[in-house]
Amino acid sequence: MSEKTYKPGNYPDLPPPPGTVGVYGWIKQNLFSSISNSLLTIISVVLLYYLIDGIIGWFFLNAVFDAESKIACRKINDGACWAVITRRVGQFVYGFYPEAERWRIDITFLTMFIAFAPLLYPDIPKRKWLLYFSLFYPFFAFVLIMGGYFGLQKIEYSLFGGFMLTVILGVCGIVCSLPLGILLALGRQSNLTVVRTLSVCFIEFMRGVPLITLLFVASSMLNYFLPPGTNFSILVRVIIMFTFFSAAYIAEVIRGGIQAIPKGQYEAADALGMNYWQKTRFITLPQALKISIPGIVNTFIGLYKDTTLVVVIGLLDPLGIGRAALADTKWNGLSTETYLFVALFFFVSCFAMSRYSLWLENKLNTDKK
Amino acid sequence: MKTKMLLAGITAGVMFAGSVLASTLDDVRARGKLNCIINTGLAGFAAPDDKGNWTGFDVDFCKAVAAATLGDASKVNYTTATGKTRFTKLAAGEGEILSRNTTWTFSRDVDLSQTFIGVNYYDGQGFMVPKSLGVKSAKGLDGASVCIQTGTTTELNLAEYFKGNNIKYNPVPIETNAEAQELYKAGRCDVYTTDASGLYATMMSFDNPSDHMVLPEIVSKEPLGPVVRHGDDQWADIVSWVLRAMMAAEEKGITSKNVKELAAKDNKDKEINRLLGKDPLQGLSKLGLSPDWAVNVISQVGNYQESFEKHLFPLTIKRGMNALYRDGGLHYIPPIK
Numbered sequence: 001m002s003e004k005t006y007k008p009g010n011y012p013d014l015p016p017p018p019g020t021v022g023v024y025g026w027i028k029q030n031l032f033s034s035i036s037n038s039l040l041t042i043i044s045v046v047l048l049y050y051l052i053d054g055i056i057g058w059f060f061l062n063a064v065f066d067a068e069s070k071i072a073c074r075k076i077n078d079g080a081c082w083a084v085i086t087r088r089v090g091q092f093v094y095g096f097y098p099e100a101e102r103w104r105i106d107i108t109f110l111t112m113f114i115a116f117a118p119l120l121y122p123d124i125p126k127r128k129w130l131l132y133f134s135l136f137y138p139f140f141a142f143v144l145i146m147g148g149y150f151g152l153q154k155i156e157y158s159l160f161g162g163f164m165l166t167v168i169l170g171v172c173g174i175v176c177s178l179p180l181g182i183l184l185a186l187g188r189q190s191n192l193t194v195v196r197t198l199s200v201c202f203i204e205f206m207r208g209v210p211l212i213t214l215l216f217v218a219s220s221m222l223n224y225f226l227p228p229g230t231n232f233s234i235l236v237r238v239i240i241m242f243t244f245f246s247a248a249y250i251a252e253v254i255r256g257g258i259q260a261i262p263k264g265q266y267e268a269a270d271a272l273g274m275n276y277w278q279k280t281r282f283i284t285l286p287q288a289l290k291i292s293i294p295g296i297v298n299t300f301i302g303l304y305k306d307t308t309l310v311v312v313i314g315l316l317d318p319l320g321i322g323r324a325a326l327a328d329t330k331w332n333g334l335s336t337e338t339y340l341f342v343a344l345f346f347f348v349s350c351f352a353m354s355r356y357s358l359w360l361e362n363k364l365n366t367d368k369k
Numbered sequence: 370m371k372t373k374m375l376l377a378g379i380t381a382g383v384m385f386a387g388s389v390l391a392s393t394l395d396d397v398r399a400r401g402k403l404n405c406i407i408n409t410g411l412a413g414f415a416a417p418d419d420k421g422n423w424t425g426f427d428v429d430f431c432k433a434v435a436a437a438t439l440g441d442a443s444k445v446n447y448t449t450a451t452g453k454t455r456f457t458k459l460a461a462g463e464g465e466i467l468s469r470n471t472t473w474t475f476s477r478d479v480d481l482s483q484t485f486i487g488v489n490y491y492d493g494q495g496f497m498v499p500k501s502l503g504v505k506s507a508k509g510l511d512g513a514s515v516c517i518q519t520g521t522t523t524e525l526n527l528a529e530y531f532k533g534n535n536i537k538y539n540p541v542p543i544e545t546n547a548e549a550q551e552l553y554k555a556g557r558c559d560v561y562t563t564d565a566s567g568l569y570a571t572m573m574s575f576d577n578p579s580d581h582m583v584l585p586e587i588v589s590k591e592p593l594g595p596v597v598r599h600g601d602d603q604w605a606d607i608v609s610w611v612l613r614a615m616m617a618a619e620e621k622g623i624t625s626k627n628v629k630e631l632a633a634k635d636n637k638d639k640e641i642n643r644l645l646g647k648d649p650l651q652g653l654s655k656l657g658l659s660p661d662w663a664v665n666v667i668s669q670v671g672n673y674q675e676s677f678e679k680h681l682f683p684l685t686i687k688r689g690m691n692a693l694y695r696d697g698g699l700h701y702i703p704p705i706k
Binding site: 074087088090091095096099156158216219220234311312313314315316320321323324325326327328329330332333 | 408409410411412413415416417418419421446447448449450451453454455457458461463570573574575576683684
């Protein structure tokens with residue numbers, strides 16, 4: 001064995017001992033570091049194989065993607081019967097909105113991203129012009145969806161359903177509850193007794209009542225107090241309730257943010273001679289909102305998922321459409337497929353929201369690290 | 370508090386006064402559409418098809434009333450309601466009819482100020498068992514474990530029935546129908562009990578429906594029927610006679626196929642003539658209906674039998690109590706004269 005000699009200072013970095021790096025090294029270190037670990041690894045792999053084999057088989061390989069009915073599905077193969085989704089995807093997305101008018105929903109949905117872009121991404125080019133569009137967008141969306149103006153066919157609210165209903169309820173609730181929540185949070189901190197008392201009462205009442213109770217109030221009670229024939233659609237009533245409910249939570253989240261701001265900030269603002277609104281706009285809110293982002297998004301995601309509660313008052317959100325599909329004798333019994341599909345939809349939208357909030361947090365993070 | 374109550378009272382008073390003044394029929398005609406409150410989804414009774422059109426036994430009745438009053442069975446707006454919201458929706462005027470497998474009881478009829486206009490489906494609590502259990506009657510269920518929804522009338526009915534027949538059983542309490550299906554399929558309980566129509570629907574959701582059976586014993590009375598608001602007798606009469614016309618059509622052998630032909634000729638049975646508008650039917654003008662009202666109903670929706678067979682036969686529901694009186698059932702139709 002020859003030992004190579006080096007001059008002092010010229011000794012090269014030796015490669016790591018064999019078996020500790022690369023794929024082999026990783027496997028050895030993490031999976032087969034001892035006899036018991038090796039055994040566990042082998043057992044897990046075998047279990048995983050059977051599990052994944054079964055899952056992939058059920059989901060894809062043995063699944064039927066289009067058929068007349070559940071019975072026809074079972075005749076073809078014994079995996080998942082996704083035909084209930086493919087045959088009814090229109091219903092899951094648009095509810096009972098007339099097929100010929102569905103382009104209106106598509107346009108509203110696509111333009112929603114344009115309207116939201118300047119609000120969500122401050123660096124977007126031509127932001128000022130886009131903001132005008134955002135301001136105008138609610139009226140545009142309302143007219144397009146409900147119809148009745150400019151020769152558009154009027155659509156009854158009872159035809160609304162599916163993901164479209166979830167998005168309408170969720171987006172309206174979220175968009176309306178944030179400003180209301182901010183106002184309530186400021187109101188609660190106010191020095192004016194009347195404003196403070198009213199805010200506290202509103203927040204405590206809304207937080208103290210279960211959402212489902214508010215929905216029943218919206219669907220049943222309000223009708224008794226309105227004159228007959230008032231066309232105050234259940235959709236609007238439900239959106240108002242959702243807004244109030246989540247505004248109360250948002251208010252508390254933001255109050256937490258406001259209280260986290262060091263007192264020195266206010267004193268500095270006072271010393272500069274700022275009035276209340278200047279102080280709020282330039283000192284309080286920018287800092288308070290930044291701190292509260294995770295809490296706010298948390299509330300929004302909660303609100304978004306809570307929209308499924310409308311099934312109890314007979315509105316057909318995706319869950320309701322799914323149940324109705326299961327009541328069709330053709331598809332009776334395919335509950336796993338239906339519920340998985342609805343779950344996937346909610347996961348995608350909620351995950352997108354939480355990713356956005358993470359991005360925003362990082363962007364606004366001005367703390368020195 | 371007192372002022373609030375007073376205010377609520379006045380508002381309610383004004384509301385009811387308003388609803389009495391305008392006749393429901395005029396409202397429907399002015400709108401050109403009938404508002405019908407239906408189930409959010411119940412196999413055989415109300416469910417949307419792949420195209421999004423509501424179909425089912427209860428939905429057919431909405432269509433029949435639309436055909437009678439507007440001449441077109443398709444002119445219906447469907448509003449879905451859950452068990453909890455259905456009565457308030459009807460009371461608040463969100464629909465003219467509640468056609469949602471609603472059990473006719475004293476309190477609902479009297480206390481909630483509603484009018485049950487008849488029974489279109491006699492239901493009752495039944496028992497489902499796997500055929501492999503080898504039981505032919507509920508009397509043979511001694512010692513069985515029974516899946517039962519807690520807090521429902523079915524729980525009480527079950528206890529009363531088994532106690533009355535001296536049968537021991539182990540209740541397996543569950544919360545929802547879906548949970549019951551899973552437990553029953555997994556064999557956690559030998560018997561599942563709920564309304565018979567629900568049992569048939571549950572059975573059809575299984576992969577091998579023929580391995581299960583519904584026992585012949587029905588242990589409670591659940592007469593289901595359409596409901597209208599108190600206060601408009603003309604409307605209640607219209608709705609109830611639409612139901613009777615559908616049943617009378619079955620009795621007289623009038624179907625959607627032959628109704629046009631029978632309406633065109635002079636029949637020996639004068640009741641057919643009166644029903645189909647050939648001979649005058651005294652008082653029809655008071656209902657505000659045109660003479661061809663029943664022809665519209667039968668040609669566009671069908672008679673009771675056709676509707677029943679179309680929607681409930683696929684669930685393997687038999688006519689049983691829902692047959693006409695002459696076939697041993699409970700449907701006995703007052704004469705059309």
